[in-house]
Each structure stands twice: as structure tokens, then as C-alpha cells.
Amino acid sequence: MNDEAAVVARGLTVVRGGRTVLRDVCFEVSAAQVTGLLGPSGSGKTTLMRSVVGVQLGVSGEVGVLGRPAGSPDLRDAIGYVTQAPSVYSDLTVAENLHFFARVLGVTDAEVERCVDAVDIGDHRHDLVSRLSGGEQSRVSLAVALLGQPQLLVLDEPTVGLDPVLRRDLWAIFHRLAGEGVTVLVSSHVMDEAARCDRLLLLRDGVLIADDTPAALLARTGSADVEGVFLALVEGQQR
Amino acid sequence: MSARTTLAVAARVLRQLRHDPRTCVLLLAVPSLILTLLWWMFRDQDLGFTRLGPPLLALIPFIVMFLVTSVTMLRERSTGTLERLLAMPTGKADLLGGYAVAFGAVAAVQSTATVVLCVWGLGLSVSGPVWMLVVVAVADAVLGTALGLYVSAFARTEFQAVQFMPALVIPQILLCGLFVPRDELPTVLGWISDVLPLSYAVDAMSGVTTSGSGSPWGVDSSVWGDLVVVVAFTVVALVLGAATLRRRTA
Numbered sequence: 336m337n338d339e340a341a342v343v344a345r346g347l348t349v350v351r352g353g354r355t356v357l358r359d360v361c362f363e364v365s366a367a368q369v370t371g372l373l374g375p376s377g378s379g380k381t382t383l384m385r386s387v388v389g390v391q392l393g394v395s396g397e398v399g400v401l402g403r404p405a406g407s408p409d410l411r412d413a414i415g416y417v418t419q420a421p422s423v424y425s426d427l428t429v430a431e432n433l434h435f436f437a438r439v440l441g442v443t444d445a446e447v448e449r450c451v452d453a454v455d456i457g458d459h460r461h462d463l464v465s466r467l468s469g470g471e472q473s474r475v476s477l478a479v480a481l482l483g484q485p486q487l488l489v490l491d492e493p494t495v496g497l498d499p500v501l502r503r504d505l506w507a508i509f510h511r512l513a514g515e516g517v518t519v520l521v522s523s524h525v526m527d528e529a530a531r532c533d534r535l536l537l538l539r540d541g542v543l544i545a546d547d548t549p550a551a552l553l554a555r556t557g558s559a560d561v562e563g564v565f566l567a568l569v570e571g572q573q574r
Numbered sequence: 575m576s577a578r579t580t581l582a583v584a585a586r587v588l589r590q591l592r593h594d595p596r597t598c599v600l601l602l603a604v605p606s607l608i609l610t611l612l613w614w615m616f617r618d619q620d621l622g623f624t625r626l627g628p629p630l631l632a633l634i635p636f637i638v639m640f641l642v643t644s645v646t647m648l649r650e651r652s653t654g655t656l657e658r659l660l661a662m663p664t665g666k667a668d669l670l671g672g673y674a675v676a677f678g679a680v681a682a683v684q685s686t687a688t689v690v691l692c693v694w695g696l697g698l699s700v701s702g703p704v705w706m707l708v709v710v711a712v713a714d715a716v717l718g719t720a721l722g723l724y725v726s727a728f729a730r731t732e733f734q735a736v737q738f739m740p741a742l743v744i745p746q747i748l749l750c751g752l753f754v755p756r757d758e759l760p761t762v763l764g765w766i767s768d769v770l771p772l773s774y775a776v777d778a779m780s781g782v783t784t785s786g787s788g789s790p791w792g793v794d795s796s797v798w799g800d801l802v803v804v805v806a807f808t809v810v811a812l813v814l815g816a817a818t819l820r821r822r823t824a
Contacts, residue, residue, distance in 0.1 A: 351824050390661055392824045406822065411663040420654030426590050435589075438582035439664055463593065479658070 341366040341487050341518035342387055346396035349382050349541075356382045357541045359396070364520050364534075366486075369506075369513050371532030372522040373561070379541040380522040381419070384489050387520065388416045401486060412440055415480030415488045419495070421472050422479070425465035429456055429475050432464060433482065442483045450478040453508065470497045474505075481512075488512065490521040494528065506531045529561035537565060544568045576668050583672020587646070588679065601642075601680060605634045605688045613696040624783070627698050629752045631688060631707060632779035635681045635715035636772060637743055643677055643722030644735045651726070656819070666816040670723055674716050674812065681715030682708060702785030703792045710782060710797075713804050714775040720811035721771075727818030746772035751780075771807035774800040 342364035349357040357379045364370045364387075372380050385391035386398055389406025398405035401413055423432045433447045451457050454474040459467060464475055473493055480488060490509075494502045506528070509519045513533070521532070529535050530549055537545040537552075545552055545568055549561065556567035591598060609630060616622030650656040659669060689707045692698040700707065725742060729735035749759065749767040756767050756777075767773050778800035785794040 388661055390657065390822055392820075392822045408663070411661060414661070416658070416661050418654045418657060420652075420657075422654035422658045424586070424590060424655060425653070426593050427586070431586075431589055435582060435586040436658075436662070439579050439659065439662055441578065 339365050341401055342520065343399040344387075344397065347383070347386060347398055348395045349379070349386060349391060350393045350395075351382070355541060357386070360538075360541075360543045362536055362543055362546050364518060366518045367513050367516045368533040369509050369519045369521065369531070370534045370536060371529050372520060372536045372538060373526060373529050373565075374522075374524065374538035376524050378538045380524075380538055381491055382541075383538065384416075384491050384520065384522060388414055388489050390416075412483055413486050415482070415485035417473075417476050417480045417488075417490045417493055419491050421464070421476055423464050423472065423475050425472075426463065428461050428463055429467075429478075430460045432475060433478060436479045437482055440483045446482060446484075450481040453481055453512075454478045455504070470501045473497070477505075477508075485517070487518045488520070490519065492522050492524065494523060494525070502528070526562040526565060527560065535561070537568065539565075539569060544572060575671070576665055579664055579668035580671040580675060583669055584675040584679070587673060587676035590646075591676075591680065597642075601638065601684055602687055605638070605684055606691045608634065609688060609692055609696065613692075623696065624699055626752065627692055627696075628707075628779040628783045629750065629776045631685070631692065631711060632714050632775045633747060633750075633752075633772070634688070635685055635711045636718040636775060637739070638684070639677045639681060639715040639718035640722040640743060641736070641739055643673060643719045644726040644729065644738060645732055647673070647723055647726035648729055648732055648735045657823075660819065660821045666819045667812075669819070670720075670812050670815055673723060674719050674808075677719040678712050678716045681712050685711030685715070698783070700783045701787070701792075702782040702794070702797070706782045706785075706791075706793050706797070707779065710775070710778045710801065710804075713778070713801055713808070717771055717775060717804050717808045717811070720808045720815065723815040724811045724818065727815070743772075746770045749773065750776040752776065771804060774803040774807075778804060 340363040344360055344362050347357055347360040372383060374380050382391060386394050387400060387405055400410055403410055433450060437447050451460060454477050456471060456474050456478060459471060464472055477493060494505050509521060513519050532549060534548055535545065535552060536543060552564045556564045558564045558567055609627060612626060612630060613623050685708045689704060693700055693704050725738045726735055729738060749763060749770055750772045756764065756773060759767055778797050781794055781797035781800060785792055785797060
């Protein structure tokens with residue numbers, strides 16, 4: 336196993352309700368980098384992320400996370416996972432949400448302050464989550480995932496539906512975290528977000544069609560953008 | 575088991591309630607209003623309130639906590655917070671224990687208000703100790719919570735969760751001795767009544783109001799026996815509930 340890899344998957348196959356959602360997927364996620372998982376809606380991104388977090392049933396093949404099999408109990412406080420659902424209590428304030436999850440994880444109040452600042456939600460500290468915008472709610476969810484300084488962050492479409500300024504700010508946060516040594520695996524179905532990643536995994540119909548840096552993919556396919564890379568790879572596959 | 579997590583979950587559930595003042599008022603006021611209505615209905619008849627008051631004192635916390643818990647837990651599943659908690663180092667027992675502690679505490683406040691009203695306002699005759707009525711009510715409420723946690727696993731929507739109330743609770747109300755004394759039920763229904771937890775909850779409550787002064791603490795041993803059965807059902811429902819919490823899902 337590569338020392339640099341935070342996640343290693345070999346022959347990852349997931350069958351859900353008789354349908355093969357992921358087929359023989361092999362990839363590595365480098366430590367302290369932002370890896371983008373891109374693919375259209377329904378390509379298996381969420382299932383792949385759930386397999387890494389260890390909450391997916393019907394998984395065969397090997398998935399190693401931080402040197403242990405995915406889903407090991409001692410990984411539970413090493414991974415921060417943000418699903419597409421809000422996953423915070425809308426009838427509590429921002430601060431109450433964070434303090435609750437902090438107590439569950441056994442981390443200090445100072446850590447709550449750090450995470451509030453990290454996603455810049457301090458102005459809304461005492462607001463009910465239900466009164467926040469969708470973008471603010473997803474930042475609260477991200478703040479919860481940052482509690483306890485997990486080594487691996489798995490973020491399922493955290494920027495969906497956000498305005499461009501917020502999206503830029505969130506990507507800046509991801510890169511700052513990676514700079515601090517956190518491994519970030521982030522999914523998106525918006526191809527132009529790919530350019531913001533250190534490395535890309537392209538997924539289509541449960542099959543991994545690329546695993547490379549954005550620059551190398553553009554060079555290899557002679558495309559101007561990642562949308563073009565995707566098309567070139569899909570057409571190449573079909574030929 | 576971690577006391578820290580259990581108490582964190584309990585405090586969080588209570589904090590959510592505090593942000594919902596209308597629910598708090600309903601939880602506190604409705605049981606008292608229902609018992610006042612019952613007292614009024616039977617004002618001109620002997621013993622009606624004395625016979626029906628205690629079963630209602632047992633029924634109300636059970637029904638209310640069953641409903642509140644199953645809806646709260648379903649919400650926890652559908653908003654993704656349950657999945658998040660299970661991906662964290664949260665023990666399943668801590669989560670369920672937290673719910674039981676929180677709704678047990680709510681039931682203690684609710685039942686104290688109702689019992690005070692019944693005994694000192696409406697003149698319910700209680701030969702056993704009055705505090706024991708609150709103890710039994712809290713046990714009944716925690717039983718309701720435990721069953722609510724368990725059945726919420728089988729509901730996909732809030733509509734379904736609410737339908738479990740008539741499906742699972744109304745038969746227990748019919749067979750608990752409220753309408754026909756349990757020993758006068760047809761044989762088969764008597765057997766069914768014997769294996770339903772609410773029967774014991776109601777027997778315990780009625781038993782407190784007729785307990786003799788010769789018993790230890792003024793509580794008949796049959797009341798303790800009924801209470802043990804209620805607690806046993808609660809533990810079984812919590813264990814079954816824990817089994818429905820899966821860290822890995824399809």
C-alpha cells in the first residue's frame with residue numbers, strides 16, 4: 336500500500352437491490368490533497384463515498400481507509416462525513432447543534448469555536464438552523480464534520496445549489512484544510528468544479544473512467560475543459 | 575455505554591422541545607384537560623371517576639410518548655442525523671437511552687401536574703402513596719417511548735408512523751381492562767390481554783389507588799410485580815429497537 340494514500344480501493348463492487356451500482360472500481364485518494372469525485376447524477380458517487388465511510392451494505396472488494404478496512408469502529412472519529420441531507424437539527428440553533436455533536440465526539444467547546452470560524456458561520460451562531468439558507472445549512476453541516484479534526488473528510492456534493500461566491504469560499508476552505516494535512520474527498524456533478532481539485536476521479540454508470548490530475552487529463556484528451564475530457568473518455572470507451 | 579453520550583442525547587431532545595413552546599404547552603395541559611373532562615362526565619355517578627381515572631393516568635403518558643417518540647425518531651432517520659450519529663462513535667444503547675431519559679423526564683413533569691390535579695383538585699381517592707402514581711406514569715411513558723423507537727424503524731413516512739398508533743395502541747386500550755374487566759374477557763382475549771404491556775401498566779396504576787396501608791411503603795406487592803413486567807417490556811423493546819439501528823444500510 337502506498338504510504339501517501341489515505342484511501343485505497345481494489346475491485347470495489349456494490350450491488351444494491353440486485354443492481355450493480357459500482358463495478359470493479361480501483362482508485363487511491365492521496366493524503367492531504369483535494370480529490371474530486373465527478374460524474375453525472377446516478378453514476379454511483381454517493382455509493383462510492385458511503386463505501387469509503389463504511390455505511391454501505393452489499394460491498395465486495397477491498398476498501399482501506401487510513402490503513403484499516405472501511406467501517407472499522409476506530410475509524411468513526413477519524414472521518415468527517417457530510418451527506419447530501421442536511422444532517423443537522425433544524426429546530427436547534429447553530430451553536431446547539433455543534434455543542435451536541437461535540438459532546439457525542441467528546442471534544443471541547445474551543446473546538447466548536449474553531450469549526451464555527453472555519454466555515455465562517457459565527458454571525459448565525461444563535462439562529463435556528465431552519466431559518467438559515469440552504470448554503471448556510473450546508474456550512475453548518477460541514478462545521479459538524481470538522482469537529483475533532485478528522486484526518487479524512489468525505490463531502491457529498493457540498494456546493495450544490497450555492498452561489499458562485501460561496502462555492503469559491505468553500506473550495507478555499509477545502510484547500511486550506513488539505514494544506515493542514517486533511518485528506519478531502521469531495522463529489523460534484525458540476526464539471527467546472529473539477530479544475531479546483533488536485534486530483535480527479537471520473538465516474539460514469541458505476542465505472543471509473545479516469546483517475547488523474549486535471550492538467551494531465553486535459554493534456555491527454557486534448558480538451559479545453561473537464562466537460563470535454565468526460566465526453567472524450569466516454570466516446571473513447573464506446574469505440 | 576457512555577453516560578456522556580446518553581446525557582448529550584437527552585439534553586438535545588429536551589432542547590429541541592424547548593424550541594417548540596406549543597408542543598410543551600400541549601404536553602402539559604392536554605392530560606389535565608382530559609381528566610377534568612372525565613371527572614365532569616361522571617360527576618353525578620358514583621365511582622366512575624375512581625374506576626376510570628387511574629387507567630387514563632396510565633394510558634395518556636404511554637400514548638403521548640409513543641407518538642412523540644416515533645415521529646421524532648423518524649425525523650432523525652429522514653434528515654440524515656441518525657446516519658451521521660451512527661457514523662460517529664455513538665453507541666446505539668446511548669442513543670436509545672438518551673431518548674428514554676428525555677421523554678421519561680417530560681413524563682415526570684406531565685404526570686406530576688396531572689396527578690396533583692386529580693388527587694387534590696378532582697378528589698381522586700388514592701389509598702396508596704401519591705408519589706407512586708407518578709413513578710408508574712413515568713414507567714408507562716418510558717414504555718411508550720421504547721415501543722415508539724422500535725416501531726419507527728418500520729415506518730417510511732410520518733403518515734405510516736402515526737398509523738402505528740391505532741394499529742398497536744388501540745387494541746391494547748380495548749383489552750387493558752378499561753372497557754371490560756380483564757378477568758371477564760373471553761378466554762382467548764384474556765390470554766392476549768395477559769401478554770400486552772399496557773394491561774400491566776393499567777393494573778399497576780389502579781393497584782396504587784387501592785393499595786393497603788399494611789404493605790411496605792403502602793404499595794401492594796402486586797403493583798411492584800406489574801411494574802417489573804412493564805420495565806421488562808421496555809427493556810425488550812429497547813433491545814429490539816437497538817437491533818433496528820444499522821450502521822450499514824443499503
